[in-house]
Amino acid sequence: xxxxxxxxxxxxxxxxxxxxxxxxxxxxxxxxxxxxxxxxxxxxxxxxxxxxxxxxxxxxxxxxxxxxxxxxxxxxxxxxxxxxxxxxxxxxxxxxxxxxxxxxxxxxxxxxxxxxxxxxxxxxxxxxxxxxxxxxxxxxxxxxxxxxxxxxxxxxxxxxxxxxxxxxxxxxxxxxxxxxxxxxxxxxxxxxxxxxxxxxxxxxxxxxxxxxxxxxxxxxxxxxxxxxxxxxxxxxxxxxxxxxxxxxxxxxxxxxxxxxxxxxxxxxxxxxxxxxxxxxxxxxxxxxxxxxxxxxxxxxxxxxxxxxxxxxxxxxxxxxxxxxxxxxxxxxxxxxxxxxxxxxxxxxxxxxxxxxxxxxxxxxxxxxxxxxxxxxxxxxxxxxxxxxxxxxxxxxxxxxxxxxxxxxxxxxxxxxxxxxxxxxxxxxxxxxxxxxxxxxxxxxxxxxxxxxxxxxxxxxxxxxxxxxxxxxxxxxxxxxxxxxxxxxxxxxxxxxxxxxxxxxxxxxxxxxxxxxxxxxxxxxxxxxxxxxxxxxxxxxxxxxxxxxxxxxxxxxxxxxxxxxxxxxxxxxxxxxxxxxxxxxxxxxxxxxxxxxxxxxxxxxxxxxxxxxxxxxxxxxxxx
Numbered sequence: 001x002x003x004x005x006x007x008x009x010x011x012x013x014x015x016x017x018x019x020x021x022x023x024x025x026x027x028x029x030x031x032x033x034x035x036x037x038x039x040x041x042x043x044x045x046x047x048x049x050x051x052x053x054x055x056x057x058x059x060x061x062x063x064x065x066x067x068x069x070x071x072x073x074x075x076x077x078x079x080x081x082x083x084x085x086x087x088x089x090x091x092x093x094x095x096x097x098x099x100x101x102x103x104x105x106x107x108x109x110x111x112x113x114x115x116x117x118x119x120x121x122x123x124x125x126x127x128x129x130x131x132x133x134x135x136x137x138x139x140x141x142x143x144x145x146x147x148x149x150x151x152x153x154x155x156x157x158x159x160x161x162x163x164x165x166x167x168x169x170x171x172x173x174x175x176x177x178x179x180x181x182x183x184x185x186x187x188x189x190x191x192x193x194x195x196x197x198x199x200x201x202x203x204x205x206x207x208x209x210x211x212x213x214x215x216x217x218x219x220x221x222x223x224x225x226x227x228x229x230x231x232x233x234x235x236x237x238x239x240x241x242x243x244x245x246x247x248x249x250x251x252x253x254x255x256x257x258x259x260x261x262x263x264x265x266x267x268x269x270x271x272x273x274x275x276x277x278x279x280x281x282x283x284x285x286x287x288x289x290x291x292x293x294x295x296x297x298x299x300x301x302x303x304x305x306x307x308x309x310x311x312x313x314x315x316x317x318x319x320x321x322x323x324x325x326x327x328x329x330x331x332x333x334x335x336x337x338x339x340x341x342x343x344x345x346x347x348x349x350x351x352x353x354x355x356x357x358x359x360x361x362x363x364x365x366x367x368x369x370x371x372x373x374x375x376x377x378x379x380x381x382x383x384x385x386x387x388x389x390x391x392x393x394x395x396x397x398x399x400x401x402x403x404x405x406x407x408x409x410x411x412x413x414x415x416x417x418x419x420x421x422x423x424x425x426x427x428x429x430x431x432x433x434x435x436x437x438x439x440x441x442x443x444x445x446x447x448x449x450x451x452x453x454x455x456x457x458x459x460x461x462x463x464x465x466x467x468x469x470x471x472x473x474x475x476x477x478x479x480x481x482x483x484x485x486x487x488x489x490x491x492x493x494x495x496x497x498x499x500x501x502x503x504x505x506x507x508x509x510x511x512x513x514x515x516x517x518x519x520x521x522x523x524x525x526x527x528x529x530x531x532x533x534x535x536x537x538x539x540x541x542x543x544x545x546x547x548x549x550x551x552x553x554x555x556x557x558x559x560x561x562x563x564x565x566x567x568x569x570x571x572x573x574x575x576x577x578x579x580x581x582x583x584x585x586x587x588x589x590x591x592x593x594x595x596x597x598x599x600x601x602x603x604x605x606x607x608x609x610x611x612x613x614x615x616x617x618x619x620x621x622x623x
Contacts, residue, residue, distance in 0.1 A: 002319075002321070002351070002352075002353045002378070003319060003351070004321070005072050005261065005296065005319075006072060006263065006298060007072045007073055009051075009073070009075060009077065009233075010049075010073075011049055011050060011051040011077070012049035012050065013047070013049060013050045013051070014030075014050070014051050014052075014053055015030035015036065015042045015045065015046060015050060015051070015052045015053065016030050016031060016032050016035040016036070016053050016055065016081070017030070017035055017036045017037070017038065017039050017041070017042050017052060017053070017054045017055065018035035018036075018054075018055035018057070018081075019037055019038070019055075019057040019058070019059055020055070020056070020057045021035050021055070023035070024036065024037040025037055026038055026041035030042060030045075035055065038059065038061055039052065039054055039059055039061060039063045039078065039088065040061050040062065040063050040064055042054075042078075043063050043064060043065040043066060043078070044066045045066075046065065046066075046067070046076045046078075047067065047076070048067075048068075048069040048070045048071075048074040048075070048076060048231070049069070049074050049075075049076075050076050050077070051076075051077045051079065052076070052077065052078045052079070053079060053081040054078065054079065054080055054081055054084075054086045054237070055081045055084055055086070056080070056081070056084030056085050056086055057086065057087070058087045058089060059086070059087065059088045059089070060088075060089050060090075060091065060092060061088065061218075062090065062218050062219075062220055062221060062222070062223065063078070063088065063221065063222045063223075064223060064224055064225040065078075065224050065229055065232060066225075067229060068224075068229035068230045068231050068232050068259060069230065069231030069232060069261075070231060071231060072231065072261065074231065075231040075232065075233050075261075075263070076231065076232050076233070077232075077233040077234075077235065078222070078232070078233065078234050078235070078237065079233070079234070079235035079236050079237070080235065080236030080237055083236060085238065086236065086237050086238065087237075087238045087239075087240060088221045088222060088237060088238065088239050088240070089214070089221070089240050089241050090216055090217065090218035090219065090220065090221050090239075090240070090241045090242045090243060090253070091165075091167065091214040091215060091216045091217060091218075091240070091241035092127075092130045092214065092215060092217045093212060093213065093214050094124050094126075094127075094213050094214070094215055095209075095213075096124070096125070097122040097123065097124060097200075097208045097209065097213075098122065098123050099120070099121070099122060099123070100121035100122055100123040100199045101123075103121075103179045103180075103199070104179070104180055105119060105121070105179070105180055105182065105183040106180060106183070107180050107183075107184075111180075115183075116183045118205065119182070119183050119201065119205060120201065120202075120205040120206075120207075121182050121199050121200065121201045122199065122200050122201070122202075122207075122208050123197055123198075123199050124197065124198045124199070124200065124213075124215065125196065125197050126195075126196055126197065126198065126215065126217075130217045131217050134217070134218060134219050134243075135164070135195050135217070136162065136163035136164035136165075136216050136217070136218075136219065136243030136273070137162050137163070137164035137191050137195035137196075137198060137215075138162070138194070138195030139162065139163050139195075139245065140159070140160050140161065140162060140163070141158060141159050141160070141161055141162070141163055141245055141246045141273070141274065141333065141335070142159040142160070142245065142246040142335075142338065143245060144245070144248060144249055144283075148338070148339050149337060149338060150337060153337055154337040155334075157177055158333045158334050158335055159246065159335060159338070160177070161175050161177065162175065162191045162195065163216075163219075163243045163244070163245050163273050163274075164191065164195070164198070164215060164216050164217075164243055165215070165216045165241065165243060165271065165273055166189045166198060166200060166213065166214070166215050166216075167212075167213070167214040167215075167241065167271070168187065168202060168203075168208075168211050168212070168213060169211050169212050170212070170214075172271060172306075173187050173188055173189045173200060174187060174188045174189075175188070175189055175190070175191070176188050176189070176190050177190075178190070179199065182199065182201045185201070186201060186202070186203045186204065186205070187201070187202060187203045188200070188201050189201070198215065200213070214241065216241045216242070216243035216273070217243070218242070218243060219242065219243055219244055219245075219251065220242050220244060220251065220252065220253055220254075220255055221239035221240070221241075221242050221253045221254060222234060222237070222239060222253070222254045222255070223251070223252075223254070223255035223257055224255070224256075224257045224259065226257075227257050227258040227259070227282075228257075228258050228259055228292075229257065229259045230259040230260045230261045230262070230293075231261045231262075232256075232259065232262050232263075233262070233263040233264075233265075234254060234262070234263070234264050234265075234267060235263070235265050235266050235267070236265075236266045236267065237267050237268075238267065238268040238269075238270060239253045239254050239267065239268070239269050239270070239272075240253075240268075240269075240270040240271055241270070241271055242271075242272045242273060242274075242276075243273050244272055244273050244274035244275050244308075245273070245274050246274050246308075246309055246333070246335050246338055246340070247274060247275050247278075247309060247310060247313055247338070247340040248282075248283045248284065248285075248315075248340060249282045249283035250275055250278040250280065250282050250283065250310070250313035250314070250315060250340070251274070251275060251278060251282065252269075252272065252274075252275040252276050252277045252278035252313065253269050253272040253275070253276050253277070254267065254269060254276065254277045254278075255277075255278050256277075256278060256279045256280075256297060257278075257282065258280075258281055258282055258286070258294070260293040260294060260295060260296045260297060261293075261296050261297060262279065262297040262298070263297070263298045263300075264277060264279075264297070264298070264299045264300075264302060265298065265299075265300045265301050265302065266300075266301045266302065267302045267303075268302070268303045268304075268305070269302065269303070269304045269305065269307065269311075270305050270306065271305070271306050272306075272307045272308060273308045273333075274307075274308050274309045274310070274333070275307065275309060275310045275311075275313050275340075276304045276307040276310070276311050276312065277299060277302075277304065277311070277312045277313070278312075278313045278314065279295065279297050279299065279312065279313070279314040279317060279320065280294055280295060280313065280314035280315035280316055280317045280346070280347070281294050281315045281316045281317075282315060283315065284315060284347075288316065293318075294315075294316045294317055294318060295314060295316075295317030295318045295319055295320045295349075295352070296318065296319045296320070297317075297320060297321075298320075298321045298323075299312060299320070299321070299322045299323075299325065300321065300322070300323045300324050300325065301323075301324045301325065301619070301621055302325045302326075303325070303326045303328075304325065304326070304327045304328070304330070304343075305328055305329055306328070306329040306330075306332060307327075307329070307330045307331075308331070308332055308333035308335075309330075309331065309333050309335050309338065309340060309341050309365075310330065310340055310341060310342055310343075310344075310345050310365075311327040311330045311342070311343045311344060311359070312325075312327070312343070312344045312345070313340065313345050313346075314345070314346045314347070314349070315346075315347045315348070316347060316348045317346055317347075317348070317349050317350075317352065318349070318350040318351050318352065319350075319351050319352060320346070320349065320352035320353070320354075321352070321353050322344065322352070322353070322354045322355075322357060323353070323354075323355045323356050323357065323620075324355075324356050324357065324618075324619040324620055324621060325357045325358070325619075326357075326358045326619070327343040327344070327357065327358070327359045327360075327367075328358075328359075328360050328361050329361050329363070330342070330343045330359075330361075330362050330363065330365060331362050331363035331364050331365035331390075332363050334363065334364050336364045336365045336391075336417070339371075341364070341365035341366070341369075342362070342365050342366040342367065342368060342369040342395075343359035343362055343365070343366070343367045343368060343384075344357075344359070344367070344368045344369070345366075345369045345371065346369070346370050346371070346374070347371045347372055347373075348371075348372055348373045348374065349370050349374045349375075349377050350373075350374065350375045350376060350377070351375070351376050351377070352377045352378075353377070353378050353380075354368065354377065354378070354379045354380075354382065355378070355379075355380045355381050355382065355618075356380075356381045356382065356618040356619050356620060357382045357383070357618075357619070358382070358383045358385075358566065358617060358618070358619060359382065359383070359384050359385075359393075360383070360384075360385045360386045360563055361386045361388060361563075362386070362387050362388065362390050362393075363388050363389065363390070364388070364389045364390055364417055365390060366387075366390065366391070366392055366393060366394065366395045367382075367384035367387065367390075367393045367394060368382075368384065368393070368394050368395070369394075369395045369397070370395070370396045370397065370399065370404070371395075371397045371398070372397060372398040372399070372479065373398065373399060373400070373479070373480070374396060374399045374404055375399070375401070375402035375403075375404070376402050376403065376404065377404045377405070378404075378405045378407070379394070379404070379405070379406045379407070379409065380405070380406075380407050380408050380409065381408050381409065381589050381590075381591070381602070381618045382409045382410070382618065383409070383410045383412070383566065383616060383617070383618060384409065384410070384411045384412070384445075385410065385412045385413055385561065385563050386412075386413050386563050387413065387414035387415060387443075388415055389415050389416070389417045390414050390415060390416070390417055390443075391414075391416065391417040391418075391442045391443065391444065391447065392414060392442070392443070392444040392445065392446065392447035392470075393411050393412075393414050393444075393445055393446070394406065394409075394411060394445065394446045394447070395447050395448075395449070396446075396447075396448050396449075396451045396454055397448075397449045397450065397451060398449065398450045398451065398474070398477055398479050398484060399448075399450075399451040399452070399453075399454070400451070400452055400453070400479070400482065400484065401452070401453070402453065403453045403454070403455050404453070404454050404455065405455045405457070405584060405585070406446070406454060406455065406456045406457070406459065407455075407456070407457040407458055407459065407582075407584075407585045407602075408457070408458050408459065408585065408587070408588060408589045408602040409459045409460070409589075409602065410459070410460045410561075410568075410589070410602065410616060411445040411446065411459055411460065411461045411462070411464075411468075412445075412460070412461075412462050412463050412561055412563075413462075413463040413464075413561075413563070414443050414444065414445060414463070414464050414465060415443055415465050416441060416442045416443025416465035416466060417442060417443075418440050418441060418442055419440070422440050423438065423440050423441055424438070435532040435533040435534060436529050436530075436532050436533070436534045437505065437527075437529060437534065441465070441466050441500075441501070442465070442466050442470075443464050443465025443466040443467075443500065444464055444466055444467050444468070444469065444470045445459075445461035445462075445464045445467075445468045445469060445499075446459075446461065446468070446469045446470075447469075447470050447471070448469075448470075448471040448472070448486060448489065449471070449472050449474055449484070450472065450473065450474030450475075450477050450483065450484020450485075450486065451471070451484055451486065451489075452484065452485055452486065452487050452488050452489065453488045453489065454489045454490070455489075455490045455492070455582075455584065456469070456489070456490065456491050456492070456494060457490075457492045457493055457494070457582045457584070457585045458492070458493045458494060458495075458582070458585060458588070458589075458598070458600065458601060458602050459494045459495070459601070459602060460494070460495045460497065460559075460601045460602050460603075461494060461495070461496050461497070461499070461503075462495075462496065462497030462498050462499065462559060463497070463498055463499070464499040464500060465499075465500045466499070466500050466501050466502070467499055467500070467501055467502040467503065467504065467505045467527075468494075468496045468499045468502070468503045468504060469491070469503070469504045469505065469506075470505045471486040471489070471505070471506065471507050472484075472486065472507060473485060473486045473507050473508070473530075474486075485508075485510070486506075486507045486508065486511075487508065487510035487511060488510065488511065488512075489511045489512070490511065490512045490513075491504065491511070491512070491513045491514070491516055492512075492514055492515050492516070492582045493514075493515040493516060493517075493579050493581070493582060493598065493600045493601070494516045494517075494600060494601070495516070495517045495518075495519070495600045495601030495602075496516065496517070496518050496519070496521065496525075497518075497519045497520055497557075497559050498519070498520040498521075498559075499521065499522075499525070500522070501522060501524075501525070502521075502522075502524070502525045502526065502527050502536075503516075503518050503521055503525045503526060504516075504525075504526055504527065505527045505529060506527065506528045506529065507528075507529050507530055508528065508529070508530050509528055509546055512548075513542075513546075513548035513549050513552070514548070514549060514550065514551060514552065514579075515549070515551045515552055515579035515580060515600060516549055516552045516600055517552065517553055517554070517555050517576065517599075517600035517601065518539065518552070518553075518554050518555070519554065519555050519556065519557050519559075521554070523536075523538070524536030524537065524538070525538070526538065526539065526542040526548075526549075528546065539552060539553070539554055551579050551580070552579075552600075553577060555574060555576055556572075556573035556574050557570060557571060557572050557573055557574075557576075558570070558571040558573075559571075561616070565615075566615060566616050566617040567613060567614065567615055567616065568613070568614060568615075568616045569611070569612070569613040570603075570605065570611070570612050570613075571610065571611045572605070572609070572610050572611070576599040576600070576605065577599070578597035578598055578599055579597065579598070579599070579600060580596065580597060581594050581595065581596055581597060581598050588602055588603060588604050589602035589603055589616075589618065590603075590618070592604065
């Protein structure tokens, strides 16, 4: 049972901030007629029980609260006044440009300069006054912990790019590592070695003076300067252009900085270079202090767009409530082999509830990744959709001794991340005699690595390049005292649809599989890898040889999902049979109670309906 802690707030004091008010000054008292000019000024004087009301406008600053609240009843709140648009930007607008000269646009020394005529590159000399204390154009994306990077497996370009970003009319430019590449790429920028000058080429070789040009100059938008501040609420703010580095450390555009009992709601996080929100212990190099509370925060109804590496990051978190968020476009930096790339990435998550989120268009990374020693978490009523060159949507790693529940989710369309040219061809009968899976292809709905006791119930898992489910044993990763066995996992009442090679690939038979339904599957779609040779079965032999899915069945239906408007159309060619409901899941995808029997998958579909179309957006946005 999840422990909810939030209570209604009664504030003792209100402080108004209005950057556009004619009388605004940080020397004012913060009344509506004499508001403060900057949010950070309010953050220095706010005390427990204070609500900071921020009027509409663009605030180019980093808000660094001086203190937190003291209890659920005595929080400090930072919120948009009456729903006005408040934008905190970690960037500065630049207006001085001059033609870029003295650099070669041709690829080689003997390149023909005539071919680059007409290309217009402009130079921006960064104002030192705008970069006091932090210049992201001097720092590369990854500076800190490089221990786990496997250099032979990844292109290091994005890791070694500068953290600074350039925006044209609110849209990002693409960074190139060498100057001449500007001749090959419009809407691009290049940074000089010392990070003091940036060279830009606009689309159509346009003049930058015709546009709004912004360069990032701060690491974060909202982050305490000292750790462990707690009981802070952030509501209704837009935070943009944070020049965060690649995790670890996990330092977000909006950072709890190791504090606990935060509420982050109704915010928009836009174009964070690395991480959008961090809510855990930041880095595994920090010792955990005796009695330290980590997590216990609420992250809800936010829109997290275009985070370079990770949407929400939390190290050693407990009792997290993550609900009703839209996380879209994560991972464009393509740093998935830095091991922190995901829509949501938690380490050692315990007693947490992740529900009703939409995570889509992840580039090369997972929608949700639970890494090491995750216990008693529930992942329910989420949409994980469109994993673009992603290995899997849901990854649970090195989790051993307590159950985690994954129920009523839609897990759809994961393309796989691998070199398709490296897959060996199998002409004629040559592929018949291999004894186990080819190790290269992937694209899984759910992937477990050395994890036991995961309970997967009433999910819809479809359009996976390789398999709906896949697991590895990882016997010699001894954490804390034993290796992973990939045993005692349970698959109840899931609906698997149109997966490339298989619905389920188990490493062994020491798991429980019952009541699942399968549609549009290829031959040999139910598999057990070990002991070799692997068994590639159909449903009757799955039932006979393994004793699995005695009440499972195949079905004839069509499912189409529009990921733009989050609608689903299901056409039934035959009636779906009901199976026994799982005792631990008493509701469906939409939160409706279910009886003793239900059809596989997350929805209750009337027996009379043959074709239905409905919204699958699970978020509750009006509460």
